[in-house]
Amino acid sequence: MKYLSSNNTKRLDRSLIPVLAVLWALLGLFVLYPLMRLLYIVFIVEGSFTLSNLSEVFTNWYNRKALLDSLILATSVAISGTFLGFIFAFAETRISLPRIVKWFIGAIVVLPFVSPPFTSSIALTLAIGPNGLLLKLLGIPDFNIYGFWGTWLAETLTYFPIAFLTLAAVLNAIDQNLEDAAMSMGSSRWRTFHTITLPLSAPGIANAFLLLFGCSLADFATPLVMAGHTFPVLTTQAYLQITGMYDLQGGATLSFILLIPALLVYLLQHYWIEKRSYVTVTGKSGGRGSARGAGTVLETLILLLISIISLFIIFLYSMIFFGSLVKVWGVDNSFTLENYVYVFTVGKEAIKDTLLIAVTSTFLGSVIGICIGYLVSRPDLPWRKTLEFTSLLNYVLPGTVVGIAYVVAFNSGPLVLTGTMFIIVALCAFRYDAAGIRAIVASMQQIDTSIEEASLSLGASRATTFFRVTLPLIAPAVTTGMRYLFVVSMTAVSAIIFLVSVRWSLLTVRILECITELLFAQAAAFSVVLVLIVFAAMGIIALMFRLIYPNYMRAR
Amino acid sequence: MTTFKFGSKVLFLTLLSSILLGGISFAAQPELNAYTIWSERYANAVFSAFTEETGIKVNWMRFSSGEVQARLEAEKKNPQVDVVFGNMAEAFINGIPKGLFEPYMPEGSNQIPEKFRDKNGYWTGVAIDPICFMFNAKFLKDHGLEAPTSWKDLLNPAYKSQLQMADARTSGTAMYRILSLVEAMGEDEAYSYQRDLNKNVQVYTKSGAGGALPIARGQAAGGIFFLVDALEMQQKGYDIAISYPVDGVVAGIEAMALVSGAKHPDLAKKFLDWASTERMQRIYEESQINLIPSNPNVKISNPGLDMSKVNVLPLDIKWAGENRERLVERWINEVLK
Numbered sequence: 070m071k072y073l074s075s076n077n078t079k080r081l082d083r084s085l086i087p088v089l090a091v092l093w094a095l096l097g098l099f100v101l102y103p104l105m106r107l108l109y110i111v112f113i114v115e116g117s118f119t120l121s122n123l124s125e126v127f128t129n130w131y132n133r134k135a136l137l138d139s140l141i142l143a144t145s146v147a148i149s150g151t152f153l154g155f156i157f158a159f160a161e162t163r164i165s166l167p168r169i170v171k172w173f174i175g176a177i178v179v180l181p182f183v184s185p186p187f188t189s190s191i192a193l194t195l196a197i198g199p200n201g202l203l204l205k206l207l208g209i210p211d212f213n214i215y216g217f218w219g220t221w222l223a224e225t226l227t228y229f230p231i232a233f234l235t236l237a238a239v240l241n242a243i244d245q246n247l248e249d250a251a252m253s254m255g256s257s258r259w260r261t262f263h264t265i266t267l268p269l270s271a272p273g274i275a276n277a278f279l280l281l282f283g284c285s286l287a288d289f290a291t292p293l294v295m296a297g298h299t300f301p302v303l304t305t306q307a308y309l310q311i312t313g314m315y316d317l318q319g320g321a322t323l324s325f326i327l328l329i330p331a332l333l334v335y336l337l338q339h340y341w342i343e344k345r346s347y348v349t350v351t352g353k354s355g356g357r358g359s360a361r362g363a364g365t366v367l368e369t370l371i372l373l374l375i376s377i378i379s380l381f382i383i384f385l386y387s388m389i390f391f392g393s394l395v396k397v398w399g400v401d402n403s404f405t406l407e408n409y410v411y412v413f414t415v416g417k418e419a420i421k422d423t424l425l426i427a428v429t430s431t432f433l434g435s436v437i438g439i440c441i442g443y444l445v446s447r448p449d450l451p452w453r454k455t456l457e458f459t460s461l462l463n464y465v466l467p468g469t470v471v472g473i474a475y476v477v478a479f480n481s482g483p484l485v486l487t488g489t490m491f492i493i494v495a496l497c498a499f500r501y502d503a504a505g506i507r508a509i510v511a512s513m514q515q516i517d518t519s520i521e522e523a524s525l526s527l528g529a530s531r532a533t534t535f536f537r538v539t540l541p542l543i544a545p546a547v548t549t550g551m552r553y554l555f556v557v558s559m560t561a562v563s564a565i566i567f568l569v570s571v572r573w574s575l576l577t578v579r580i581l582e583c584i585t586e587l588l589f590a591q592a593a594a595f596s597v598v599l600v601l602i603v604f605a606a607m608g609i610i611a612l613m614f615r616l617i618y619p620n621y622m623r624a625r
Numbered sequence: 626m627t628t629f630k631f632g633s634k635v636l637f638l639t640l641l642s643s644i645l646l647g648g649i650s651f652a653a654q655p656e657l658n659a660y661t662i663w664s665e666r667y668a669n670a671v672f673s674a675f676t677e678e679t680g681i682k683v684n685w686m687r688f689s690s691g692e693v694q695a696r697l698e699a700e701k702k703n704p705q706v707d708v709v710f711g712n713m714a715e716a717f718i719n720g721i722p723k724g725l726f727e728p729y730m731p732e733g734s735n736q737i738p739e740k741f742r743d744k745n746g747y748w749t750g751v752a753i754d755p756i757c758f759m760f761n762a763k764f765l766k767d768h769g770l771e772a773p774t775s776w777k778d779l780l781n782p783a784y785k786s787q788l789q790m791a792d793a794r795t796s797g798t799a800m801y802r803i804l805s806l807v808e809a810m811g812e813d814e815a816y817s818y819q820r821d822l823n824k825n826v827q828v829y830t831k832s833g834a835g836g837a838l839p840i841a842r843g844q845a846a847g848g849i850f851f852l853v854d855a856l857e858m859q860q861k862g863y864d865i866a867i868s869y870p871v872d873g874v875v876a877g878i879e880a881m882a883l884v885s886g887a888k889h890p891d892l893a894k895k896f897l898d899w900a901s902t903e904r905m906q907r908i909y910e911e912s913q914i915n916l917i918p919s920n921p922n923v924k925i926s927n928p929g930l931d932m933s934k935v936n937v938l939p940l941d942i943k944w945a946g947e948n949r950e951r952l953v954e955r956w957i958n959e960v961l962k
Contacts, residue, residue: 131957199787199827199844213786215828297828298792298961309831312692313794314953317699397862398842415665481702488705570705571658571684582665582687589838 084531088440089450095437096459098484099499103474104462110318110477111325122322135301136326139286142217142302143330146224146285151277153225153378154232155270160371161233162240163266177379178230180386183603185560185577186290187584188596190223192385194294195392202388215297223291226382228284232277239273240266258367279338286331287467289563294584303327304469304563311473311567321477324470335465393593408594416579416595423576424602426490427558430497434554438502439547442509443535457510463496464503468563471500476567488570496568497558505550512546513539541618548614555606559599657892658706659685660693662797663879664834664857668711670912675899681892689832690716690797697725697884704886707893710751710900713797714878715804717748718946727885729894731901741878741919748880749901752909752916755869755876755937756798756805759855760847761840762864772868773847776809776818784825787846789836791829793956797877798833802849803952804945805874808938819960841865851877856915856929867929873936879916 111122126132157178161171181189196203198214214222243266251261289304296302303323311320393409395402412420437460444450445457463471475496479486486492516539524534540547562577569578576599583592661668665687672683685706688696693709694716700706701724709717709726720726730746741750758773765772768783779788791799806815827845830836834854839845841863855867881900887893899905906918910925917930925931 129957131961194839194844199839200842201844213827293831298826309792309794311695312689313695313792313796314691314950317695398838401862415669476699480699485703487700487703569686571660571686574686584835588665 085444085450089444092437092440092444092456096456096499099495100459100463103471103478104466106478106482107321107325107470107474110321122318123325126319126322126326131301132303132306132323135303135306135323138217138296138300139302139304139327140330142220142224142292142300143282143285145221146228147278147282149221149225150229150281150285151232151236151274153229154234154236154277154281155274156371156374157229157233158236158240160375161237164368164371174375174379177382178233180382180600181227182230183556183560183607184386184389184600185580185596186227186288186562187294187577187580187592188389189227189385190219190291190294191584191589191592192388193219193223193226195388196385203384215295216300217296219295219297220292220300220302223295224285224288226385227288227291228281231280231284235277235280236270236273239270239276243269275341276338279334283331283334283465286327286334287469287563289467289469289566290581304467307469307473308566317473317477321473324467324473327467328470331465331467331470335461389593389596392590393597395590398589408590409598411588411591412594412598416576416591416598419574419576419579420598420602422490422573423559423599426493426497426573426575427555427606429490429494430501430558431551431555433494434498434502434558435505435547435551437498438505438550438554439509439540441502442506442513442543442546442550443539445506446510446513457506460499460506461503463500468500468561468565469567471496472564472567475564487568488572490573493565493568493573493575496564497554497561500564501554501557501561502550504553505547508546508549509543512543516542544614544618548610551610552607555610556603559603559606655889655892656682656684657708657889657896659683659708659710659896660696660706661685661687661709661711662690662693662713663687663711667912667914667916670908670914671710671900671905674905674908675896679895679899681895683896685710689795690800691795694720694725698723701725701886704884704888706884707887707889708881708883708896710881710896711879712881713800714748714750714880714942715800715946715949716797717743717880717882718943719949721747721946724885726882727887727890729883729897731894731897733898734901736903736922737901737919738921742880748882749897750878750880750919751900751906752879752919753876754851754853754879754916755932755935756801756874757850757852757855758847758866758868758870759837759840759850759858760866760868761843761845762866763843764846765866772866773870774868775870776806776872778870779825779849780818780821781825784846786825786827788822788825788848789827789830789839789845790848790850791833791835792831793829793953793960795831796833796835798849798851798854799829799956800945800949800952801851801875801877803956804940805849805938807952808875808940809870809872816955816959819956823960852917852929853915856927859929860913860915869935871936873938875938875940876917876932878919878942 112118112120114121157174160166161174194214195201198219199211201211201214203209204211247265247269248261251265252258256264287304289308292300292302292305293308296305303326307320307323307327310316310323392398394404394406396405396407441456441460445453445460447453450456475492476487478484479492486495520542521534521538524538525531529537560577562581565575566578566581569575576595580592580595580599583589583595659672663671668685668687672685676682690713693712696705697709697720717726726747728743728746731749734742734746734749737750741753742748758779760772764770764787770781770783773779773781790802793799793803803815803819806818809815810818828836833851834857836845836848837850837854837858840847841858841861852867855865858865859867881897883890883893883897903920903922906920906923908914909916909918909923910927915927915930917932918925
């Protein structure tokens with residue numbers, strides 16, 4: 070086992086041992102234990118090991134179709150999302166555009182990412198579903214959006230921003246002097262692109278592809294609204310099995326099947342891509358070349374595509390906004406604020422609960438994330454690969470799997486947590502700290518160890534060095550992690566839907582409720598409020614770090 | 626910032642204390658906890674009236690019928706709620722052999738006819754809700770159609786990919802649609818009919834009411850709903866047509882029950898007593914909740930709730946509860962395939 074071996078014999082700093090012990094205890098309790106209980110319910114029937122649950126699930130043709138559909142959907146979304154993400158990233162990094170336009174692209178791209186998962190699907194149905202607004206506007210005849218196409222479109226729109234962010238970072242990191250050199254040596258733009266830019270960004274593209282594949286595989290909200298009955302996928306099947314058929318065991322088994330491709334994707338990413346170093350950050354490169362275009366024709370095409378997609382996203386979101394301000398959608402379009410009154414009266418508890426849970430999770434998850442990220446980056450730590458893998462496990466697994474595992478683990482047995490706020494906080498913190506951990510590990514790798522050593526040899530303690538030297542250097546990674554934690558704690562639904570209780574409800578679950586209860590305008594108002602809260606929180610987090618570390622320089 | 630004074634112990638303590646902080650739970654006061662499948666507005670009207678009259682606070686959550694049942698089963702060893710208010714009677718019957726409910730005969734429940742409650746007190750019916758057709762009036766007019774008046778009418782090719790109705794795996798509405806068909810034409814005939822009907826279905830929605838708004842907005846032509854959801858759309862101002870098949874429909878019984886192992890059984894019984902009174906069922910009309918009271922003494926003035934001209938078929942509720950899972954399996958394997 071590669072993970073278990075540690076050939077490093079250096080002694081570990083004693084002061085780290087208590088931190089390490091607490092971390093392992095927590096990971097054991099909130100990552101490994103629920104997973105064990107899940108495996109137990111899938112494989113153990115009446116005290117003995119059996120595959121009968123699995124085979125039973127697969128005798129059902131509908132479940133076999135769900136597995137196949139999940140894989141087809143994930144592949145298609147990964148292809149289209151990566152393509153779109155690349156186009157957007159290329160425009161952002163290689164085409165000279167006014168700053169305001171670039172900012173605008175960035176803001177639009179973030180929208181689907183920060184908005185609650187059901188909203189884009191709902192907006193999409195209203196826009197291009199049967200009798201949709203956009204179809205009427207353009208005079209296109211009806212087609213049935215439910216099924217593969219609708220789900221694919223909604224997921225592509227939701228997840229391409231992830232590819233965009235990944236690829237923009239990669240394209241930015243490619244030393245543009247190489248491209249300049251090629252062009253000045255007489256190479257055409259296209260030739261430069263496909264002999265230099267494309268090969269250098271290939272691992273980034275593969276990474277984005279796998280990320281999107283994983284996202285789509287794990288997505289629950291979009292298929293729930295868009296897939297209908299003709300296109301069952303595993304996540305919704307697992308959910309329906311539990312909520313509809315009263316069958317926890319069947320749902321657990323289905324989610325176990327989902328676990329296999331998810332783990333495969335992670336391992337592929339880990340061994341194949343992360344091993345290769347493609348980022349050419351040396352800290353020593355000369356002046357950045359100005360952005361190189363792709364040729365007028367291609368540039369126009371790219372910009373046209375970007376404009377269309379951006380306009381489409383703006384259209385979808387203005388529909389949500391408009392919907393939140395009218396009396397009866399489609400019948401009485403007079404302006405009203407009563408939906409917001411509803412949100413702030415009936416929904417007050419949910420807003421309060423969600424905020425409390427998100428803030429607590431962000432804080433807790435960040436502390437855990439910083440500890441793990443820092444520890445994992447230390448070459449002298451025993452079992453550090455195992456620590457990293459364990460800490461990322463809940464994130465690698467689809468939300469439905471983790472949610473079901475938590476239900477199974479904490480409903481009965483030694484630790485009963487159902488109905489408390491803590492179970493939701495623990496889920497968010499131990500699942501969504503992953504982005505922070507990854508960013509911190511990546512950022513730690515870029516820090517020359519001599520900086521820390523210098524501090525230590527000047528007599529500073531390890532803790533002082535950590536807080537005064539290391540933390541300011543990894544601050545951007547920490548804020549990235551915090552922002553992600555907050556956003557996802559506010560918007561996640563797949564795992565949390567199993568954990569909400571009479572006492573603790575969440576905004577996303579309320580939105581789903583509103584949607585199922587036909588309160589479309591109220592759902593829209595809830596979504597608008599949620600997006601605003603998320604934006605405000607992102608601002609506060611950024612501001613906080615500027616205040617605490619005024620001297621840290623933005624990377625770019 | 627004086628961060629340099631921090632030691633690793635502080636880091637450790639921060640970690641620990643933040644975890645404890647997250648774990649602080651709310652102070653336990655005797656409050657009633659409930660699940661319901663009723664919509665927000667309906668449930669709120671009932672529960673707040675109870676709080677107003679008794680001073681007992683109610684924490685409640687709304688889930689679909691199947692979800693309530695699944696939760697009760699998952700939480701059997703550690704029940705999170707004391708009562709279920711307003712799930713379909715057949716779900717309660719399904720849950721009795723699983724030990725999910727405890728018998729309790731609420732005071733005053735003898736005013737409710739016997740066919741609307743369990744003779745052992747496992748569940749007490751609080752409202753009646755028949756199945757109906759709901760169609761977009763403009764769609765009908767544009768296509769020169771009358772509102773359908775028989776099950777066969779729904780097979781009209783004019784409705785191809787135009788109907789929305791509930792998914793049998795999650796929705797009580799779908800269950801009662803199937804039960805209506807089984808009662809009206811016999812089980813095998815009902816399934817072969819649904820296979821034909823499938824061609825006209827645009828999408829099966831997760832919740833029973835889920836298709837109502839799309840139909841009201843004209844995204845779909847129509848579907849099969851509980852009357853309460855159809856009347857709700859009409860009340861909101863949408864132009865829809867409500868009709869019934871002459872071959873008959875069944876009516877769902879919305880009921881309530883005491884959860885077995887409830888943490889606050891006294892509060893739960895108090896609620897069940899209160900909810901069995903005429904007074905509670907009068908809230909329906911006061912709050913514009915379009916349900917038919919199960920207590921015949923409660924007068925209704927809404928003509929939409931008058932069932933005297935509708936062919937309401939008798940339903941063997943016990944059979945329905947016992948055969949629920951089999952009927953759903955059959956729906957997945959024969960209708961969806």
